[in-house]
Amino acid sequence: MKIALLQTGKTTERHVSEGVGIYTERLKKYCDFGIITIPDLKDTRKMPPREQKEREGKKILDATGKDDLLVLLDKRGRELTTVEFAQWLGKRMQESRKRLLFAIGGPWGFSDEVYAAAAFRISLSKMTFPHQLVRLLFTEQLYRAFTIIRGEPYHHE
């Protein structure tokens, strides 16, 4: 199965890129996983949040292919436990040949157009974490979900 993480801006925090690297490597066993990085917007200092979201949203939609199933990682999304996320992932693997494209928004969230185009919204936590750190949380959780699907002894309930 093809899975991609769509992120805005390169990972500049070394501790995050190291952690993401560890889980990306482990994910190779379970799926064809890749990270797509959309360049950061420039000159955002005086740009209103709404305009930032819209410009970024356009880039997200440009990067989304018509055979992609767009899933937003968004604090306004549905909260799942790890086991529920694994079940959700298992269903997507069975029902669709589309690539799963998980998108992490910028600090202001997603534009209305992106919300409209998304098939699912998942929240990793009620709390807000730095968007770079969310990359690490997501890759770990994706790895954890695959170990549950395969019945491997990584996750304890």
Next chain:
Amino acid sequence: MKIALLQTGKTTERHVSEGVGIYTERLKKYCDFGIITIPDLKDTRKMPPREQKEREGKKILDATGKDDLLVLLDKRGRELTTVEFAQWLGKRMQESRKRLLFAIGGPWGFSDEVYAAAAFRISLSKMTFPHQLVRLLFTEQLYRAFTIIRGEPYHHE
């Protein structure tokens, strides 16, 4: 205000210790923050989870002073948004001179004795993350909460 994080076993994941180091450094501006590490249990391979939790629980309670307010970071706890966590922290700062002691349990959670001794239980997410990674999530969230309390421009709603 004195705040400590009580953790089981040293942080062996370099990316986690680097990230925790970044936020620990930033926290110096806002509080007297420290990390207390309880040694890992030995020979746990054949030890039943219940016994692991009880032995670990005893160590947690030994490390908890009578002037500490014990707060468990536990997926069975109450989920708060970042702003709610900041409000909760603000209240603790006003009402008490006790040290706030946040404890992260091992992979099997906490013993009944630890639950009984705790004043609060807070959940960082419905999802389960590695207990080392929880250290990073917590220190970032504590830093984020202080920036909200101080009205500093780090967190966006």
